[in-house]
Amino acid sequence: xxxxxxxxxxxxxVVLIWPGSQYFGIQRQSHSPFQILGTPQQGADDKTERCxxxxxxxxxxPTVALICKPSALANYLLKHxxxxxxxxxxxxxxxxxxxxxxxxxxxxWPYESPxxxxxxxxxxxxxxxxxxxxxxxxxQKRRRTSSHSTSPVLLIIPNSFGRITxxxxxxxxxxxxxxxxxxxxxxxxxxxTPLTTLKLQQFGDPADLREAVRYIRYRQPAGRLYAVSESxxxxxxxxxxGECGSSSYVTAAVCxxxxxxxxxxxxxxxxxxxxxxxxLYQKICLSRYRTALAETIQTDSLFSSCSLRSxxxxxxxxxxxxxxxxxxxxxxxxxxxxxxxxxxxxxxxNEPLRDVDEVAIPVLSVCSRDDPVxxxxxxxxxxELFETNPHFFLLLTDQGGHCxxxxxxAGSLASALGTxxxxxxxxxxxxxxxxNWSHRALLEFFRATTxxxxxxxxxxxxxARRRGLGGxxxxxxxxxxxxxxxxxVPACSHNIHAIYNWQRSYTR
Numbered sequence: 001x002x003x004x005x006x007x008x009x010x011x012x013x014v015v016l017i018w019p020g021s022q023y024f025g026i027q028r029q030s031h032s033p034f035q036i037l038g039t040p041q042q043g044a045d046d047k048t049e050r051c052x053x054x055x056x057x058x059x060x061x062p063t064v065a066l067i068c069k070p071s072a073l074a075n076y077l078l079k080h081x082x083x084x085x086x087x088x089x090x091x092x093x094x095x096x097x098x099x100x101x102x103x104x105x106x107x108x109w110p111y112e113s114p115x116x117x118x119x120x121x122x123x124x125x126x127x128x129x130x131x132x133x134x135x136x137x138x139x140q141k142r143r144r145t146s147s148h149s150t151s152p153v154l155l156i157i158p159n160s161f162g163r164i165t166x167x168x169x170x171x172x173x174x175x176x177x178x179x180x181x182x183x184x185x186x187x188x189x190x191x192x193t194p195l196t197t198l199k200l201q202q203f204g205d206p207a208d209l210r211e212a213v214r215y216i217r218y219r220q221p222a223g224r225l226y227a228v229s230e231s232x233x234x235x236x237x238x239x240x241x242g243e244c245g246s247s248s249y250v251t252a253a254v255c256x257x258x259x260x261x262x263x264x265x266x267x268x269x270x271x272x273x274x275x276x277x278x279x280l281y282q283k284i285c286l287s288r289y290r291t292a293l294a295e296t297i298q299t300d301s302l303f304s305s306c307s308l309r310s311x312x313x314x315x316x317x318x319x320x321x322x323x324x325x326x327x328x329x330x331x332x333x334x335x336x337x338x339x340x341x342x343x344x345x346x347x348x349x350n351e352p353l354r355d356v357d358e359v360a361i362p363v364l365s366v367c368s369r370d371d372p373v374x375x376x377x378x379x380x381x382x383x384e385l386f387e388t389n390p391h392f393f394l395l396l397t398d399q400g401g402h403c404x405x406x407x408x409x410a411g412s413l414a415s416a417l418g419t420x421x422x423x424x425x426x427x428x429x430x431x432x433x434x435x436n437w438s439h440r441a442l443l444e445f446f447r448a449t450t451x452x453x454x455x456x457x458x459x460x461x462x463x464a465r466r467r468g469l470g471g472x473x474x475x476x477x478x479x480x481x482x483x484x485x486x487x488x489v490p491a492c493s494h495n496i497h498a499i500y501n502w503q504r505s506y507t508r
Contacts, residue, residue: 242355
């Protein structure tokens with residue numbers, strides 16, 4: 001009850017203080033419904049014209065820019081992902097046209113979802129606990145999924161503050177309706193996960209997530225693994241993909257409204273009402289462990305923090321051993337110089353883009369120019385990353401807020417996705433609520449990348465078969481080989497070498 005009262009006070013303050021044009025101003029509409037950027041200016045016109053095929057010349061719609069490096073996969077996405085250009089945000093004097101209000105609505109407003117969760121508590125190597133909440137339909141009698149199921153697994157990483165939002169619940173519901181097995185990853189102490197050690201997970205430390213992925217592979221060995229992150233949770237997903245590289249066992253990933261430059265965001269990226277609300281929420285979640293945490297940190301400094309930076313420093317920046325865990329440290333930063341050194345060292349280990357060159361799978365980021373949480377697009381979105389790295393794709397909209405992306409006809413978009421995901425959709429009846437455009441886009445992205453990989457593998461197998469059965473002496477030698485040599489090894493969906501070879505095809 002307290003958090004709803006706080007949210008109401010924040011919304012009231014912001015509406016009274018911020019200019020009305022900040023919320024209800026209608027941005028200038030572009031005449032180009034869909035654009036692809038990331039190429040030199042002299043070649044951009046050709047790409048843009050190709051993307052306009054099938055669109056009426058006089059149609060007016062907000063621009064959705066696909067920013068990426070030209071590649072075979074990029075061309076395939078442009079051809080098969082129609083949802084990318086099918087975004088119609090709410091306009092006019094409605095709260096859904098406000099970037100701030102629709103963002104606050106997705107975060108604070110309750111959502112009666114038909115989805116229920118079955119929790120798996122995972123004990124880590126250091127005796128800590130994280131949890132995976134597996135989403136299941138409320139009408140399903142069998143609560144556990146067979147380990148022999150070939151359904152793809154959708155690993156969902158919520159925001160770094162542990163709040164399960166409407167956006168996450170609606171994504172679980174839609175993923176179930178398209179045949180996925182959604183699993184929400186909860187960090188230590190988040191979402192009622194018990195804190196059994198005095199170690200909290202640092203912002204970009206993927207060690208716990210790595211063990212969770214290992215468990216998912218053990219439980220569902222036959223299903224492909226996809227990953228989606230929300231808001232600041234994208235920092236953890238990008239860190240994991242960068243550190244693991246081609247051994248991440250993830251087929252494709254999507255970041256919804258990610259925060260890329262996290263250090264500067266913690267330092268000065270949020271306005272005071274939003275920052276105050278997030279700090280208060282973290283204090284409420286940590287207050288139950290105040291006595292235990294007092295053994296490793298100064299709780300007085302922690303609970304007197306007034307900013308995200310000071311709270312993060314109180315939790316993880318300790319003098320004497322910057323690179324160690326909270327258990328091995330004593331005290332907090334006692335001087336401004338030590339605080340600065342510890343803070344810089346902390347982000348050297350936790351900045352999400354520190355190992356971005358090692359990412360070896362396609363990653364789609366869905367962002368909005370009017371995101372009130374991330375900040376200005378030019379200074380907070382690394383456009384050069386998407387223009388030069390063939391693994392990264394950016395869908396940039398003019399409107400949408402932070403994890404909002406409300407549409408004019410949200411309730412009538414259930415059939416707009418067209419083709420199903422990697423498997424059939426046995427739970428189509430669950431889509432009884434409005435569908436978020438970003439959710440449709442990410443599911444279509446997963447389907448398109450999976451189809452592209454499958455086509456590439458079939459082409460490779462066909463080429464290899466033609467080389468092996470090319471006739472002449474080579475063909476006769478092949479027919480006289482022993483059965484043990486010619487025996488076909490069953491393909492595993494988590495074959496590291498197969499995943500690694502994919503990048504050779506879609507980056508050409």
